[in-house]
Amino acid sequence: MEEAAGGQQAPGRRLAGRVLLYSSLILNAVLLARHHFFLLGAGGDDGNGGSSCRLSWALQAAREAESVAAVDCSGHGRVFLDGVAGEDGRPWCECNTCFSGPDCSLRTPNCTADADSGDPLFLEPYWRRHAAAGAVVFSGWHRMSYFTTDAFFQSVELENQIRQLHRAVGNAVVDGKHLVFGTGSFQLINALVYALSPDAGDATSPPARVVATAPYYPAYKLQTAMFDGWEYEWGGTTLDWANASRNSSVDGGDFIEFVTSPNNPDTQIRKAVLGGSMAVFDHAYYWPHFAPIPSPADEDIMLFTMTKLSGHAGSRFGWAFIRDDKVAKRTYEYVQSNIMGASRDTQLRMLGIIKVMLANLHGEDDIFAFGHDVMRSRWRRLNAVVSRWSRRISLQKIPPQYCTYFKRIREPSPAYAWVKCEREEDEDCHEALLKGNIISREGGRYGASSRYTRMSLLKTDDDFDVLLERIADLVNAEKYEAPGSSSI
Amino acid sequence: MEEAAGGQQAPGRRLAGRVLLYSSLILNAVLLARHHFFLLGAGGDDGNGGSSCRLSWALQAAREAESVAAVDCSGHGRVFLDGVAGEDGRPWCECNTCFSGPDCSLRTPNCTADADSGDPLFLEPYWRRHAAAGAVVFSGWHRMSYFTTDAFFQSVELENQIRQLHRAVGNAVVDGKHLVFGTGSFQLINALVYALSPDAGDATSPPARVVATAPYYPAYKLQTAMFDGWEYEWGGTTLDWANASRNSSVDGGDFIEFVTSPNNPDTQIRKAVLGGSMAVFDHAYYWPHFAPIPSPADEDIMLFTMTKLSGHAGSRFGWAFIRDDKVAKRTYEYVQSNIMGASRDTQLRMLGIIKVMLANLHGEDDIFAFGHDVMRSRWRRLNAVVSRWSRRISLQKIPPQYCTYFKRIREPSPAYAWVKCEREEDEDCHEALLKGNIISREGGRYGASSRYTRMSLLKTDDDFDVLLERIADLVNAEKYEAPGSSSI
Numbered sequence: 022m023e024e025a026a027g028g029q030q031a032p033g034r035r036l037a038g039r040v041l042l043y044s045s046l047i048l049n050a051v052l053l054a055r056h057h058f059f060l061l062g063a064g065g066d067d068g069n070g071g072s073s074c075r076l077s078w079a080l081q082a083a084r085e086a087e088s089v090a091a092v093d094c095s096g097h098g099r100v101f102l103d104g105v106a107g108e109d110g111r112p113w114c115e116c117n118t119c120f121s122g123p124d125c126s127l128r129t130p131n132c133t134a135d136a137d138s139g140d141p142l143f144l145e146p147y148w149r150r151h152a153a154a155g156a157v158v159f160s161g162w163h164r165m166s167y168f169t170t171d172a173f174f175q176s177v178e179l180e181n182q183i184r185q186l187h188r189a190v191g192n193a194v195v196d197g198k199h200l201v202f203g204t205g206s207f208q209l210i211n212a213l214v215y216a217l218s219p220d221a222g223d224a225t226s227p228p229a230r231v232v233a234t235a236p237y238y239p240a241y242k243l244q245t246a247m248f249d250g251w252e253y254e255w256g257g258t259t260l261d262w263a264n265a266s267r268n269s270s271v272d273g274g275d276f277i278e279f280v281t282s283p284n285n286p287d288t289q290i291r292k293a294v295l296g297g298s299m300a301v302f303d304h305a306y307y308w309p310h311f312a313p314i315p316s317p318a319d320e321d322i323m324l325f326t327m328t329k330l331s332g333h334a335g336s337r338f339g340w341a342f343i344r345d346d347k348v349a350k351r352t353y354e355y356v357q358s359n360i361m362g363a364s365r366d367t368q369l370r371m372l373g374i375i376k377v378m379l380a381n382l383h384g385e386d387d388i389f390a391f392g393h394d395v396m397r398s399r400w401r402r403l404n405a406v407v408s409r410w411s412r413r414i415s416l417q418k419i420p421p422q423y424c425t426y427f428k429r430i431r432e433p434s435p436a437y438a439w440v441k442c443e444r445e446e447d448e449d450c451h452e453a454l455l456k457g458n459i460i461s462r463e464g465g466r467y468g469a470s471s472r473y474t475r476m477s478l479l480k481t482d483d484d485f486d487v488l489l490e491r492i493a494d495l496v497n498a499e500k501y502e503a504p505g506s507s508s509i
Numbered sequence: 510m511e512e513a514a515g516g517q518q519a520p521g522r523r524l525a526g527r528v529l530l531y532s533s534l535i536l537n538a539v540l541l542a543r544h545h546f547f548l549l550g551a552g553g554d555d556g557n558g559g560s561s562c563r564l565s566w567a568l569q570a571a572r573e574a575e576s577v578a579a580v581d582c583s584g585h586g587r588v589f590l591d592g593v594a595g596e597d598g599r600p601w602c603e604c605n606t607c608f609s610g611p612d613c614s615l616r617t618p619n620c621t622a623d624a625d626s627g628d629p630l631f632l633e634p635y636w637r638r639h640a641a642a643g644a645v646v647f648s649g650w651h652r653m654s655y656f657t658t659d660a661f662f663q664s665v666e667l668e669n670q671i672r673q674l675h676r677a678v679g680n681a682v683v684d685g686k687h688l689v690f691g692t693g694s695f696q697l698i699n700a701l702v703y704a705l706s707p708d709a710g711d712a713t714s715p716p717a718r719v720v721a722t723a724p725y726y727p728a729y730k731l732q733t734a735m736f737d738g739w740e741y742e743w744g745g746t747t748l749d750w751a752n753a754s755r756n757s758s759v760d761g762g763d764f765i766e767f768v769t770s771p772n773n774p775d776t777q778i779r780k781a782v783l784g785g786s787m788a789v790f791d792h793a794y795y796w797p798h799f800a801p802i803p804s805p806a807d808e809d810i811m812l813f814t815m816t817k818l819s820g821h822a823g824s825r826f827g828w829a830f831i832r833d834d835k836v837a838k839r840t841y842e843y844v845q846s847n848i849m850g851a852s853r854d855t856q857l858r859m860l861g862i863i864k865v866m867l868a869n870l871h872g873e874d875d876i877f878a879f880g881h882d883v884m885r886s887r888w889r890r891l892n893a894v895v896s897r898w899s900r901r902i903s904l905q906k907i908p909p910q911y912c913t914y915f916k917r918i919r920e921p922s923p924a925y926a927w928v929k930c931e932r933e934e935d936e937d938c939h940e941a942l943l944k945g946n947i948i949s950r951e952g953g954r955y956g957a958s959s960r961y962t963r964m965s966l967l968k969t970d971d972d973f974d975v976l977l978e979r980i981a982d983l984v985n986a987e988k989y990e991a992p993g994s995s996s997i
Contacts, residue, residue, distance in 0.1 A: 074562040078640035079575050082861075083567035086646035090566075101652055102645070103664050103857045112666075115658070140654050148649035152566030155649020157590070158574035159858055161636035161865070162643070164589060164823035166628050167816075170603070176591050178600075204692055204848040211847070247846045250738030328655075335652035335853035358735045359699070360692040364852040365823035369591045370647055373570075377649070 079158050086156075097483055098125035099145075117483040133458040134488040136476040139285070139436065143399075143479045144332030147391050154377045157370050164365035174362020175202050182375045183340060187317075189382050190389070191425050192307050194319040198342040199349035202363045203356055206305060206326035206339030210279070211244045212359070213301050213322060213341060216351035217277045218252035227274035230256030234278075234294055235468030236286055236439070238303065241279045242468075253277065258468050259294040275299055283312045286467055286475040287417050287439040305329045310392025311436050313424035321345060329436065329479075331374050331388065336367045389426065396434030399478050399485050403438060406489060410496045414450070415441045438476040450474040457495045459488065567646050574644075585971055586613035587633075605971040621946040622976040624964040627773070627924065631883050631967045632820030635876055642865045645858050652853040662850020663690050670863045671828060675805075677870050678877070679913050680795050682807040686830040687837035690851045691844055694793060694814035694827030698767070699732045700847070701789050701810060701829060704839035705765045706740035715762035718744025722766075722782055723956030724774055724927070726791065729767045730956075741765065746956050747782040763787055771800045774955055774963040775905050775927040793817045793827075798880025799924050801912035809833060817924065817967075819862050819876070824855045877914065884922030887966050887973050891926060894977060898984045902938070903929045926964040938962040945983045947976065 076083065085102065092100040094114035104112025116125035119132035148155045170177040180200050187193040203209035219226040231245040235258045245255040256262065259278060281303040282291040288311075293300035302320040306312055308330055326339035343349040356362060378388050400419075407416055419433035440461065442450035451463040451474040464473030478485065564571065573590065580588040582602035592600025604613035607620035636643045658665040668688050675681040691697035707714040719733040723746045733743040744750065747766060769791040770779040776799075781788040790808040794800055796818055814827035831837040844850060866876050888907075895904055907921035928949065930938035939951040939962040952961030966973060 074564055074568050074572065076562055076564075076568075076571050076575060078578075079571035079644050079646070080562050080564075081641050082644035082646045083564050083571040084562065086648060087564060087567050090648055099650070101857075103652075103658075103666050103860045105658050105665050138655060140656070142654060145650050145653050148653070151649060153569050156567050156570035157647045158567070158570045159645045159647070160574060160578055160643065161639060161862065162587070162633050164591075165633050165636070165820050166630060167626060167822045168628070169823065170591070170593050177593050178591050204852065208848045244846055247843075248736070248738070250736070332653050334655045335657065337848055337850065337852045355735075358732055359847070360696045360825055362825065364692065364825045364855045366858050367852045367854045369589075370854050372591045374649065 078160075082158065090152075093124055095120075095124050095126040097128075117481050119483060119487050131458070132487055133460060134491040135460045135484065136478075136480075136488050137460045137462050139329075139477050139479060141329055141332040141334055141436075141479050142481045142484075143395050144388070144392060145481070147388055148332070151377060151381075151386065154380070155374060157373045159366065159369070163369065167361060169362075169365055169368070174357065174365075175200075176365070176368045176372060179368050179372045179375070182372055182379065186375055186379055189379060190309065190314065191317050192309075192314045193304065193323055193325070193342065194317045195342055198323075198344050199346070199353075201341045201343060201349060201352045201356060202368070203339050203341065204360060204363050205328065205337040206303070206324045206341070207240060207244075207337075208356070208359070209324055209339055209341045209352070210240055210301075210303075211248050212352045212355040213324075213348075214245060214248075214253050214277055215355045216348045217275075217299055217301075217322075219275070220252075229253040229275045229277050229299075230262075231277045231279070232256040232259050232262060232295065233281070233468070234259045234291065236284070236464065236473065237279065237468050238281050238285045239466045262295060277301065279303060281305070282318075283307060283435075286437045286462075288312070288419060288433075288435040288437065289417075306436055308392075309389035309424060309426040309431075310396060311434060313422040313431050314426045315423065316425065322348065327371055327374070331371075331378060333371070333374060336370060338363060338367050338371050393427075393431065393434050396436070396478065397432045400433055400435060400438075402489060403478065403492070406492050406496060411499060413442065413444055413447070413495065413499050414454075414492075415443055436477070436479045438478055440474050440476055442472050442474075448472060454495075457491055457498075459491045459495075566648070570646065578640075581612055583608075583612050583614040585616075605969050607971060607975050619946070620975055621948060622979040623948045623972065624926075624966070624968075624976050625948045625950050627817075627965050627967060629817055629820040629822055629924075629967050630969045630972070631887075632876070632880060633969070635879050636820070639865060639869075639874065642868070643862060645861045647854065647857070651857065655849060657850075657853055657856070662845065662853075663688075664853070664856045664860060667856050667860045667863070670860055670867065674863055674867055677867060678797065678802065679805050680797075680802045681792065681811055681813070681830065682805045683830055686811075686832050687834070687841075689829045689831060689837060689840045689844060690856070691827050691829065692848060692851050693816065693825040694791070694812045694829070695728060695732075695825075696844070696847070697812055697827055697829045697840070698728055698789075698791075699736050700840045700843040701812075701836075702733060702736075702741050702765055703843045704836045705763075705787055705789075707763070708740075717741040717763045717765050717787075718750075719765045719767070720744040720747050720750060720783065721769070721956070722747045722779065724772070724952065724961065725767065725956050726769050726773045727954045750783060765789065767791060769793070770806075771795060771923075774925045774950070776800070776907060776921075776923040776925065777905075794924055796880075797877035797912060797914040797919075798884060799922060801910040801919050802914045803911065804913065810836065815859055815862070819859075819866060821859070821862060824858060826851060826855050826859050881915075881919065881922050884924070884966065885920045888921055888923060890977060891966065891980070894980050894984060899987060901930065901932055901935070901983065901987050902942075902980075903931055924965070924967045926966055928962050928964055930960050930962075936960060942983075945979055945986075947979045947983075 089100050089102050089112060094100060097120035098114040098116035100112050100114055104115055107113040114125045118135050119129045121127045121129060169175065184195045187195045203212060214231055218229040228251060231241060231253055233241050242255050276295045276299055278293050278295050278300045280291045280293050280300050283306045284291050285306065301322045301324060302318065303324045304318055305326050306329055307318060321344040323342045327336060328334040341352060343352060381387050404416065407414060417439040419435060421430050421432050424431040440450060442453050447453040449471045451461055454461050454474060461474040461476045463471065465471050577588050577590050577600065582588060585608035586602040586604035588600050588602055592603055595601040602613045606623050607617045609615045609617060672683045675683045691700060702719055706717040716739060719729060719741055721729050730743050764783045764787055766781050766783050766788045768779045768781050768788050771794045772779050773794065789810045789812060790806065791812045792806055793814045794817055795806060809832040811830045815824060816822040829840060831840060869875050892904065895902060905927040907923060909918050909920050912919040928938060930941050935941040937959045939949050942949050942962060949962040949964045951959060953959050
């Protein structure tokens with residue numbers, strides 16, 4: 022019976038056993054295949070990093086960078102590898118202004134809006150979105166030497182990429198011009214003043230006068246005054262010299278005129294006033310996210326900076342295009358004698374950043390399209406609050422204009438609001454805004470009237486939102502002061 | 510029968526079937542477990558990168574860095590991520606001097622030895638050996654802001670690590686002193702000259718005189734002459750002022766004395782000659798791989814640089830310890846007005862490099878033990894060739910001395926050979942060596958006699974080997990000229 026029973030039940034058991042066996046074997050086959058696949062790393066990156074990466078020395082550093090980047094700061098801050106370590110020995114969240122707490126989730130009530138510096142953090146989200154493309158890995162032995170691929174201090178590949186970017190964007194004619202790197206275009210201001218001034222040996226010639234048309238970027242005056250010497254000195258605004266001859270001052274000293282176009286603070290397009298041969302054109306903002314590009318700039322000396330292009334202010338990298346051989350040589354010599362060339366670490370990082378921007382031009386990940394969208398919407402929202410109600414402050418007027426890069430009329434998207442206080446009693450506009458808990462930058466620092474002040478619009482979204490709140494408070498207060506105005 | 514047969518064979522079959530089934534199930538369990546293990550990445554790095562790394566955005570950049578680093582340059586060159594791209598679009602090998610070819614395997618016959626620059630590539634092999642620890646990964650959004658953890662331009666964590674390193678090495682007293690970063694200590698030379706000079710506003714006081722004792726590092730003179738102004742000027746060697754009062758020159762102008770100790774070029778330990786209150790001590794070479802550390806330096810103003818510490822000349826990073834509040838503030842202001850602070854990219858990379866050095870102090874991977882071994886053996890080999898035979902050139906004498914870091918008498922391991930040409934006709938030692946296909950740096954540039962010239966000993970092994978060959982040629986030529994000498 023048992024046998025018979027066994028005999029009778031055997032086919033079912035055997036069937037079940039075989040099914041189980043075969044499925045088990047199949048599962049093994051799958052797992053073995055997949056395991057083999059992993060070891061080969063042929064799977065590539067499956068997005069969640071499940072695949073093997075076949076990394077050796079770079080793995081540890083990559084994990085550290087990702088683990089730090091993964092810390093949650095509530096969207097109001099970020100953790101950096103070199104952040105100050107907390108009690109647990111790990112770097113903590115560095116919060117945006119008006120946010121605090123371990124994860125930056127606490128919003129400071131009635132926080133003062135800081136619209137002072139031109140910190141270009143509006144582009145930070147772009148680089149977070151393109152994390153893989155924007156990352157770069159340094160080996161411990163990367164470019165230890167003083168000398169790089171131009172046999173001195175500048176990366177030839179970076180030079181090529183910078184020239185390519187200008188050609189592709191169409192904002193500058195770069196052929197037939199020397200390219201000199203600096204630790205920010207900031208350093209190149211004084212380097213060019215040095216290069217354009219009479220030779221130190223030439224005691225006969227009076228010092229060159231460094232001038233600009235108000236309102237002007239304060240650094241021209243500050244640097245020139247700080248580093249002044251036998252060769253050059255700050256000469257004030259071009260207005261003071263309007264009656265002087267075009268190329269030399271009353272006592273024969275040459276002029277070095279800084280022309281910022283589009284202008285900081287008021288975003289106006291500028292031309293040289295006292296003659297072009299000694300003019301330095303600062304085109305920090307001549308990129309499609311801030312301004313229309315009617316045609317490529319082609320002046321003899323042009324300054325650009327990564328700070329306002331990609332948003333990497335902390336990297337301290339800028340460059341000058343210089344047509345004249347001797348001026349270029351002297352500018353390069355200044356950078357050499359001052360710092361022996363811009364950090365090679367930064368040069369490698371900037372190379373990667375520029376390659377990402379180039380690869381995405383006119384695509385859906387175009388950094389200029391992204392930047393223009395952000396800044397245009399901020400300008401719209403600011404104008405909506407200010408223009409409609411306020412008789413207290415006014416903003417500069419910027420007409421829409423055709424842009425050869427976007428191939429269409431583009432709406433204004435300035436980096437700064439140049440604010441004028443309209444009330445007679447608000448002679449010091451900076452002070453008036455400060456009473457409203459808004460930190461701006463005094464017009465006086467730009468050689469302009471104190472009725473004007475600059476508000477930075479290119480910081481984080483949090484900064485801009487708080488700024489808009491404070492301005493709304495001012496406007497509402499104004500309405501309560503004069504209720505009738507609300508019915509206008 | 511079948512049944513019976515089946516009945517008879519069934520146990521064997523069932524047994525085999527079960528064995529197969531169970532082993533298959535066990536294999537399932539193992540593979541599933543292992544697969545799960547992989548997905549968790551708990552396997553860690555198995556050395557060849559076989560395990561999963563759970564990387565996402567950093568993976569691509571890490572792979573690129575490793576693939577570039579893996580290119581074979583025959584041990585006589587290296588490929589960098591930002592190297593000039595060859596026809597295949599990939600960066601090619603950058604070869605050491607006297608080597609060429611796609612993989613740097615071709616040795617240039619009778620190659621001229623370049624012993625000119627102080628390029629500290631003798632430390633490159635150290636960082637190749639510690640590839641994992643020395644690597645750092647930058648996210649695209651790392652420190653985009655102008656502002657870092659000191660609320661301005663300097664990383665607080667980097668400050669802490671630098672102070673820790675000095676304490677651990679025992680080469681400087683860092684407490685009670687401000688720390689100011691620069692783009693190389695090179696930039697801080699002029700920054701300190703500015704900070705120690707009379708205020709620009711103070712027209713009554715004569716310019717400060719910048720002086721040094723010959724032979725001195727040429728940059729002090731070059732920078733001061735290039736950037737001179739109302740506030741300071743190059744004053745020549747201290748010898749010219751030996752009879753002047755200790756703290757002010759004949760016309761009352763103050764002295765700013767640069768004291769390089771150990772000295773470049775001759776590695777002598779130096780003290781201030783014209784009084785200490787305005788002395789800047791350049792301790793670029795005051796680290797155990799170059800010099801004994803008898804006790805921690807504790808001057809009011811001390812300069813250090815990563816270039817000669819870790820070998821990262823290309824990163825352009827140095828620092829100054831400054832006791833006086835006002836001097837520190839003015840130095841910081843100079844760096845701020847000149848470049849808005851050293852590259853944050855470099856600050857992150859240097860933080861990692863310093864952490865590696867700190868973690869390995871006194872261990873088998875101690876960078877100072879490594880560096881001292883290399884430089885000591887070079888000095889031995891050089892002396893063996895020069896001292897024994899040559900009556901034509903001589904080297905500076907350096908006695909062995911006790912080092913508090915190594916806790917023993919250490920043999921000399923200078924960064925440079927300060928060569929004197931002994932023959933009457935060799936008045937220009939640099940020229941004499943050049944005839945022997947050796948490029949050195951003229952003694953005249955150090956304010957010394959042309960009978961002296963500097964040979965750099967801290968470049969690559971290839972550079973040093975070629976240098977030794979050329980010197981051997983000189984010595985042999987000398988022997989043939991005066992055979993008797995070989996029997997001495």
